[in-house]
Amino acid sequence: MTLSSERDGRAGDEPARSLLEAGALTPAWADVFRAVPRSLFLPDLLWSHDMATGRSVPVSRNGDPEGWERAAYANVPLVTQWDDGAHTGTNPGNVPTSSASMPSVVAAMLRDLEVSDGTRVLEIGTGTGWNAGLIARRLGGSNVVSVEIDPAVVEQARGALKRAGLSPEVVHGDGRDGWPDGAPYDRVIVTAGVRAVPKRWLEQTRPGGIILAPWGTHYSDQDALVRLTVGDDGHATGPFLRMVEFMKLRDQRLDWNRFRAHVPEFPGDADESSTQATMADLGDRYGSVRFVTGLCVPHCAHVVNRTGKDAGKAWFFDLLSRSWAAVEFRDGEPDATVHQCGTRRLWDEVERALTWWTEHGRPGVDRFGLTVAPDGSAHPWFEDPAKALPFGWRPRT
Ligand SMILES: C[S@@+](CC[C@H](N)C(=O)[O-])C[C@H]1O[C@@H](n2cnc3c(N)ncnc32)[C@H](O)[C@@H]1O
Incomplete structure (x- = not known):
């Protein structure tokens, strides 16, 4: 043919x-x-x-x-x-x-x-x-x-x-x-969706050239299309254009089995508290909430096991330590129960990110961008490449 x-x-x-x-x-x-x-x-x-x-x-x-x-x-x-x-x-x-x-x-x-x-x-x-x-x-x-x-x-x-x-x-x-x-x-x-931009792509692109990639964090499966322009100094920077959904690059898929060891018993010695956040506040597959939360809460994966319209359990796992958090939402009850364990208070970080996002008028992904350094480390920003997100992103290649 x-x-x-x-x-x-x-x-x-x-x-x-x-x-x-x-x-x-x-x-x-x-x-x-x-x-x-x-x-x-x-x-x-x-x-x-x-x-x-x-x-x-x-x-x-x-x-x-x-x-x-x-x-x-x-x-x-x-x-x-x-x-x-x-x-x-x-x-x-x-x-x-x-x-x-x-x-x-x-x-x-x-x-x-x-x-x-x-x-x-x-x-x-x-x-x-x-x-x-x-x-x-x-x-x-x-x-x-x-x-x-x-x-x-x-x-x-x-x-x-x-x-x-x-x-x-x-x-x-x-x-x-x-x-x-x-x-x-x-x-x-x-x-294919990437979780880290390999430095070789930067090295192989001419200064002034463009790298267009679906990029996201492990917080969720979501990707946003980023359009990076490679500079003379070897850095690449540019805005996110819109949400997209791609299957991931082979070695950048998240292995969920790694979290089995995080919670040997529930709640074990985890701290208990409560929150008035709802399951809807965490966002869904389509909006930008999850993507933006991932920018603000680095090295964290989360999953929601829904059991009713507003009920279910959200789990948060740290990718660099054994810290975890779980939030149980119940239908018709304003307070959800929070358990947090380990050196990182993951739910506190998520709640802080959601508050920041709300206070800034719930900006869409197109107001965020990414800079990738010559070593491949990634630095997300808000509105201006010089304005790093105020959440202490610890870059990791
Ligand atoms: C969504 S498909 C690509 C669609 C394609 N461009 C087209 O026009 O049909 C993603 C592809 O990326 C490939 N892939 C995954 N990881 C890869 C990697 N590390 N290097 C090269 N290809 C990879 C997959 O095998 C798959 O074929």
Whole structure:
């Protein structure tokens, strides 16, 4: 199959038009979207992911060709691998580990990448190869390198790109190392969520170049897209643009088993107190509360086990010590019970962060930004790179 596949080209028109109208696509990228349809890069079996419910539904090209075609052009993420390839069969696996990202997210990231003729791009996370194919169509294959960690995914992407008549360099490797052989790059685009920006990406980007990456803390699964400009001094700094949701870079996923040892018995010798905060104050999957709390309470992971509308237990774990906190919210009761244990008072830190956020008018992520030092350490800021968050961030690479 080549790019001139008429059927795919026609079917690709409609998504390109609606993304253009929604402002996600620029006219130049709209032509590229029409020429490089997503369907060319998809396997016969995929899982259509519903962002609202979090459910993934299998769609087989052989069993349901029309459903497959609809999924291919829908504005939804399509999971193409589970559990780093260990999962087989039609039912969803445990962790989605490769996908074709949501077209509107792909389009908006390409817009924010601000490329022009001759721009050299490094992509981290080749996945299906669709994004690398789009960039290669716009800038020429010789200007695009894409790094993918999974060998089977690399082979599929290379095959799809070849069939599409596109020739970016697809490298099998760990994206943390970038790809020095192709450096320096004008742009680095990362299509997996990161918890730390590897210093090699800074080293391999030309001064004035841009690193666009979904970045977040371990406080939650949330990522915000950060657009860092690399300076002459090797630092990279820039604003968060908006919330996004990406599967994480392989070695930057949080291993929840590490917290088993934190709470040998509950409540043990933990201090008990109470709070008038509610479960709703902690935020949900969509707003920016969790993301901002993560900026203000470094090296902390949290999980909420909901048991009713306003009831449930929130757990907080320190990533650097065994400190933990638990808050039990009960339906219809104004006071929640707090237990805190260890040298760090995690709930006090969370409550302080929520108060600070409220007092500042509940700012969205686009009022925050990040500076990454040449050694990879990260420093979040509020409104101005010179205004560090007042929470004593202890940077860690
Ligand atoms: C959301 S998918 C990328 C979507 C892709 N750009 C596309 O157009 O289809 C994320 C990809 O990142 C890859 N990945 C995860 N960790 C990686 C790492 N350390 N280095 C390179 N690739 C990685 C995953 O295997 C997965 O294929």
